[in-house]
Amino acid sequence: MPNLTFKGSTFTLDPYESVLECLLRNQQFIPFACKAGTCQACLVKAVDCEATPESQKWIKQSLRDQGYTLACQWVPSADVEAALPTLTEFSIPTVLHSLEPLNDDTMKVVVDVTDKAAMFHYFPGQYVTLINPQGIARSYSVANNYEQDQYLEFHISTTSHGIFTHWLFEEAAVGDTMHMRGPYGDCYYSNSSAEDFPIILAGVGTGLAPLYGILNDALSRGHKGDIHLFHGGRSAEKLYLARELGAIDAEHKNFYYHPCLKEQNGSVEDVVDQTLDLGSLKRTRVYLCGAPDFVHGLRKLIFLKGASSGNIFCDPFLERSVAPTGGTNHN
Ligand SMILES: Cc1cc2nc3c(=O)[nH]c(=O)nc-3n(C[C@H](O)[C@H](O)[C@H](O)COP(=O)(O)OP(=O)(O)OC[C@H]3O[C@@H](n4cnc5c(N)ncnc54)[C@H](O)[C@@H]3O)c2cc1C
Ligand code: FES
Structure with missing residues (x-):
């Protein structure tokens, strides 16, 4: 069976096992959420080896060109090495500006971007990956337009036993730093020819x-x-x-x-x-x-x-x- 090298240790992959599953089975820390190619939390770099095209089809061409891929979709058939991107690669620092209850289990979370020049363009409705100070990464949809407001607004509900939401609702404080990657998804308004569709x-x-x-x-x-x-x-x-x-x-x-x-x-x-x-x-x-x-x-x-x-x-x-x-x- 092929071997997977990660942070200096080598593990043997089970048949048809993804890089993510192998790392989790071996108690390695790697951010993940959906295991379905959606959240992109499990981004890794293929070091001195080729990732499979299937595992790369979910990510932007610019990331593919640098050898990045999604660990949850990467099922290697030969020995490989994977490395996590550093926090500052492909993500920008943000600061928690305010947390305001919208009802008993949902919070309006407002986030400022630290380096405005580094802010990426997105369309309201797309989602981003938020990474908390412990490195826990989850997807959240953006509810507003940064270009108009100069901040990002999220609506986040509590989840019983949820790791990210426990941190957000119980421990996070205004001024905490989170990193943000994105944008992803095609849920947004586009209408270049000004049609009047319902x-x-x-x-x-x-x-x-x-x-x-x-x-x-x-x-x-x-x-x-x-x-x-x-x-x-x-x-x-x-x-x-x-x-x-x-x-x-x-x-x-x-x-x-x-x-x-x-x-x-x-x-x-x-x-x-x-x-x-x-x-x-x-x-x-x-x-x-x-x-x-x-x-x-x-x-x-x-x-x-x-x-x-x-x-x-x-x-x-x-x-x-x-x-x-x-x-x-x-x-
Ligand atoms: C594209 C996209 C957009 C999203 N947008 C939003 C958004 O705008 N707002 C929003 O609130 N959410 C959104 N989500 C969901 C969000 O990403 C998280 O999944 C959610 O906030 C829960 O994260 P968590 O870390 O708190 O829970 P996790 O720790 O990831 O837990 C996941 C699930 O496992 C259960 N669980 C965990 N541990 C245990 C245990 N020991 N025993 C039993 N059950 C357990 C939890 O109850 C939960 O149901 C979005 C997801 C996607 C994919
Ligand atoms: S865990 Fe969500 S894309 Fe891999």
Whole structure:
């Protein structure tokens, strides 16, 4: 079997084992979250060897050219060596500016960029990797436009037993440094020929974060078509930003806010289904964000009703998969 060298130690890979799984099995520290090629937390450099094209297809060409790849997607068939990038490679330092409750389990997290010249361009709704002072890396969607606001806004909910969110909710303090990599994902508004297509934005929980970014971006760029935003939660209290969204609804003739509560008017899926305009669905842009089961289920429903698959943009908030025992690798 091939060997994997990492930080001066050599481990033997099991058949079909990824570099990430081998390192975790051998109790090595390597950031990871989704194990699915999405979060890019597990970026490693192939040292004096070639990474497989399959493991590199997820990352930017500029990273590929420098031999970087994703450890969770890299299944070597020959001896390889992998190295972690240093914190300052491909990430920029940020400072926690404020933490403000949006409801009992969700926080608005505002982050300043330390070196403004180093800030990368992104579109509101895309996601970034935030890396805390302990090196724990997780994906979060950006809810605002940095170029207008000069800060980044995230909506982050608590997760029971969650490592990053435990740090954020219980230990983090204003002024703490986090590093940030990105941007990733194709959930954002684009309309170079100023068309008036309808837009559906649907999400549950903090799935609202990217949708809020996309909504404000579309409105600030004068989008002419109708925009429907559906937000679901377990109770009215969970529908954070309801007042702000109600005010935007009152101000813009083409924006419709649909708070969805299963007990009252139905789940997001029900309300979307009742509201869909089948006549214009083929040209409607659809953005779906939040829990993976919700995103995949609604994507299927809307596609089967007639939406074009190329017009459906999804950000399932995949979580780190944890072994049933709870796992021992605390990253
Ligand atoms: C593209 C993308 C965008 C995202 N955007 C957002 C966003 O805008 N806002 C947001 O809030 N989240 C977002 N997420 C989710 C986010 O990345 C994290 O997954 C989430 O915050 C949890 O991280 P954590 O470190 O606290 O949990 P982790 O430590 O990673 O835990 C993951 C899961 O394992 C469970 N678990 C962990 N340890 C144990 C144990 N011992 N026993 C039982 N269960 C356990 C946890 O309960 C949790 O469900 C996004 C994810 C993706 C992929
Ligand atoms: S991309 Fe590898 S863990 Fe997320």
